[in-house]
Amino acid sequence: MKNKKRRIKDLIKNIVTYFATTFTVIGLFAIIFYVFKNGLPYLSWKFITSDYAETLNVVSTKQTGEVFDDPNIENAYFVSNYGISIKNDKSVDGKKIITICYVAVNSPFNSLVETNNNAEYKAKKGEQLDVLIGETIDLQDAYAKATDGAEKFAEELNKAYKITYLQCKTTGGGIRGSLITTIYLILLTLLFSMPLGIGASIYLVLYAKNLKFKNILTNMIDATSGIPSIIFGFVGSLIFIPFVSTITKVKGYSILAGALTLTIVLLPTIIKTTSESLETVPKDYMKASLALGASKTQTIFKVILPNAIPGILTSAILSIARIIGESAALIFVMGTSIEDNIYILKGSTSLSLHIWSLTSSEVPNYGAACAISIIILIVVFALNIIVKIITYRINLKKE
Template sequence: MIKRKIIDSFWNVLTYLFSSVGIIVLLLIFIFVFSNGASTLSWNLITSDYNQTTYVLSYKDKYDGGNFEYKCKDDEYFSSYWGIAFTDTVNTEGVDSVIISYIDDHSPLLNGLLDVGNDNYHHLQVNQYVTTALLVGEEGNIISCPARKGAESMAAGFNRGVSITTLNLVDGGGGIRGSLIATLYLILFTLILVLPLGIAAAIYLSIYAKDNWLTHLLKSLIDMSSGVPSIIFGLVGLLLFVPMFNALVVSEGYSILAGALTMTIMLLPIVISTTKEAIDVIPKKIISGSLALGASQTQTTFKIILPNAIPGILTSTLLAIGRIIGESAAIIFVMGTQVQDHVLPNRGGTTLATHIYNLMGLENPNYKLASAIAIVILMSVLILNILVKLIGYRLNKFGRKH
């Protein structure tokens, strides 16, 4: 008896141990992603370009100084001479930087800075990073204000300077707007293709197809492609779809369109099977009822079957979106790994997931930005999952078929 209790407790302990693994793994992921990414994540990140633009500006004329007034918020430091305020911040690579947080409407810097590179006047904007500034003081002394000395020292330096020799400005950098838009484009185009095709096939297989060997073959063939790893789809996309769009003179090389086609053939099985399940759950007697009233098969399909299959179609849409957001291997092959700031459907680009891959491939992997993107991805996937569950509970009129 005691021996049995000991053996039992041994197995019980093992069970507890092994099951905690799941929680540990999840915690690991979340801790890593959040600790690295949370600080970097900001609205700025989502809306700015990935690639940086650097400006070298100057204000050569001597300026007598306006007497600007401005009520500083916390951490803001104001130069009343020039009418400009600076704030300390951390850029998307986690480096301490200084950004311009306020420019007075009458400040000469607003439109008066000359771009040394192209001889145009630069329109100064809030949220641009100042890397360093070199000013000249009253007595002709040189005042140097590097960003690492902080915003307070920069404001003080500006107050002592009467003209600006150089002002180094960095705009954008480390933003994910491009990847975000590319992801959205990809989702849009893929859904436009995969939903009609998938629903049509589901309707055919559920309703029109006779129960013979041919139908079984069709079903098997469709199922089979769900066992193919995504990297193979990538290869096929590279082989077929990329050249196809090139030949149509729509694109040169990688394109989001090719990506959409690739994702379409990848997602067809899941859309078809989810929609088919939704259709199969509709009680046969409702369909018979419609036909018995003299409605044609087509009318029955569109008026009775499709509307009742909407929860299933919605579910398959959400599942598809989830897969698209998470897919990396297939997309790398047809859309490339170059981050685009100006996203066009006929050009390649990175989605959120492949952007992470890109960042990991750099000489110095940018964990912070990658983690920030990972947070965005995780949140989206989480929301999609919750939505799928909600649809399952709320909209299913005919009971769940497990």
């Protein structure tokens, strides 16, 4: 009877375990499938390297009377009276557009006139053409828009003796600015947090002799690692934004304030990981170095730290993954405005904040948000593999 009850209990436990595991795996793969399905169509080199902001120039010009030779570009439509070739294309966010793929040397498009200030404007390859309004030689209207397609647009453009209104756009919707911001954030945060974290670890492992005080510090570090990151962001807005403003005389959000905030967020992880790495170094190394006449400081920097480098690298890699994925703490200190011109003393968005900005707007762009998510997932996955490799090599050395 007892065996039967035990078997029933074991069966229930196994069913619950398998159900929970299956649910978790299915949920994880469903999320990854959704992200890749919606993000891959947006993911391209243009998406990564393009600015987010779209620039618009309204220009005018007219025919010069010269008829230009067709360069015979595949899938392009040539406008002989203006010496340009245009083609159907897609924007970074997947919309249908018309782009310039060829401009002749003497083309009127090399000397367009901006309608708002009469300044000369030169059309460039890759630029978008949107709305066209003009007049034919017999004063008939010539009109076309990007949604009409490149063929129709080229026909109307060829008929227009005089162009009174033409929208020229540069491609927007890219993540170049947010990518640069993330790189700045990683470099600055590691510059501040690694020396502090390694120094604190050296003190706790190799210098602290008062066990009670050491335990208090260790418990405080453990407790700090459990604080929600949004609290760090709030504290950063109260401390680091005024601090940066006082030193630099530049007020408001900044990448520097974001890096200082993330430094506090990452310190517990760096201290714990580095401390564990220092403790794995055999104590005989310290004794042997001191016996040979080296000072304790020399021993730490020339013997102990070099042997603890794999663990320190692990803490750095884990920190990079945390920086890339962090968003809550950065909203308070860096803002949510997506910028293309990046300055350390100005606010901007990291990749994770870029996702938040895209999905919180009036018209959420989930496709672009999924594309950024794919980039973050791939980077974090690669960093985790590197951590596993380093850990494996450390274990081999121990054996």
